[in-house]
Amino acid sequence: MLPNKTALKLIKKYINIFKEGNNIDEFKKELINNLLNSRVLVKTDDGTYTLVSEEEYELMHSRIGALTESVEKFAIPSNLKNMDNPKILDLCSGMGYNAIAALHFNKNCKIDMVEYSEETLFLSLCLNIPYKEHELIKEVIKDYFLNNNSNNKRINLHVGDARKIVKNLNKKYNIVFHDAFSPQRDAVLYTVDFLKEIYNKMNDDAVLISYSSSIPFRSALVEVGFILSEGASVGRKRGITIAYKNPSSDRDLKRISEVDERLIALSTVGVPYRDSDLDLDHDAIVMNREVERKKLKEELSKIDRYYSTKKVKLGKIDEKFLNIQKLDSNSSEIIKRMKEELRN
Ligand SMILES: C[S@@+](CC[C@H](N)C(=O)[O-])C[C@H]1O[C@@H](n2cnc3c(N)ncnc32)[C@H](O)[C@@H]1O
Known part of the structure; x- marks a missing residue:
């Protein structure tokens, strides 16, 4: 995803003006005003500026x-x-x-x-x-x-x-x-x-x-x-x-929150995004993840180890997972131990 298209189009015009040999000081105020008037540049609370993203509800900064x-x-x-x-x-x-x-x-x-x-x-x-x-x-x-x-x-x-x-x-x-x-x-x-x-x-x-x-x-x-x-x-x-x-x-x-540790280890929400050849777009990556989630749900259901997201969040799961979370270790270790236990 890129910053907002209107913003990119406006800026591109000024890149060409710059490449023609013009000085930035001659046009920078005009560019900033154009972006502000088009509502694609936003002044944040510390006075510095950020752009709106391609999808208008996300800014590049908070x-x-x-x-x-x-x-x-x-x-x-x-x-x-x-x-x-x-x-x-x-x-x-x-x-x-x-x-x-x-x-x-x-x-x-x-x-x-x-x-x-x-x-x-x-x-x-x-x-x-x-x-x-x-x-x-x-x-x-x-x-x-x-x-x-x-x-x-x-x-x-x-x-x-x-x-x-x-x-x-x-x-x-x-x-x-x-x-x-x-x-x-x-x-x-x-x-x-x-x-x-x-x-x-x-x-x-x-x-x-x-x-x-x-x-x-x-x-x-x-x-x-x-x-x-x-x-x-x-x-x-x-x-x-x-x-x-x-x-x-x-x-x-x-450590990250205990609920997040459980979600990563035990629920299908924890299925990560994949892109083995580093060439997929967002939609394909999301679609593949949904397929993987479905497959995982089926596999875990077969061995009677599938927990709904709600149960995982509430900790309504086998005591042995909760005991792993009591260990004095970092979140990655806890998550790995819970994952192993899930397949045991
Ligand atoms: C949240 S903004 C980052 C703000 C930035 N760190 C700054 O200090 O202004 C995300 C940035 O990622 C860039 N971007 C998006 N996809 C990219 C990709 N595949 N490779 C490199 N940059 C990418 C966008 O153009 C955008 O400028």
Whole structure:
């Protein structure tokens, strides 16, 4: 899924004006006003701007603030401030807020930005994001549009489908910012297969951060081998997802809710999204998941182990699952143990 089509069309017009040699300062105010008047650009509560998505009820950021969200949901929970030269994979870079926030907290970051939409990147050139690091990101984006070789050795910009780009990256990262649209609207970057590609590009002590707390997404993370933990909720009810490859003992692994652990392990809601060749669209991925859910329900019913979602939520299940949840372990381990028990 992409940002709103009207927005992309408007921005495209100005990309052409820029490529013809015109200075951004001459037209940026006009572009912003056009986008605001078309109601496809929204000013969030911290004064920074975000775009409306292709499906109009989702914004690219929450209303608490585009920059605030980057700071509180990505830069701070990643602990990048305390790392030496952290290498960051910034998926779905959009207007670059997450990369800007990362550089603000640690100027030694090395960042690979990955974004599908040229228009969204271009919009960043016309915004005033109140951290001076925005200038660095703007230079990199400008070089991209002018086909210049960027002088910036710390920031690389990759434009295209993250699935193809990540597969071809030949590096390892300490931090992954996973900032796609929600899986309910666009599941393509939430599949087991894509997350596996990311996992393989992460250092042993690396962390992946996503604002999404969706059950099939977290289930996919567990299947791939991530250790799940939950970060504070910012501007919404549910906490963010912080997933480690191999967390050091000083990491505080906050468990996800017990209901969510049970849903992932025991119910068909926990069936993850799949995309084995990394080429399916959202509808196909969702359809395949429905087929897998149905199959699982049949299999579990045959061995008399099928629990309805309602029963799983209420904990009206065999005591042995509830006992597993009493263990002093992390959510991924608990989920795996419950899954094994389910098939026992
Ligand atoms: C929620 S927004 C991210 C906001 C962004 N991090 C920022 O700081 O502005 C999601 C972004 O993902 C991009 N996107 C959607 N599908 C993609 C894909 N398959 N590969 C790369 N980027 C994608 C969209 O164009 C959009 O800019």
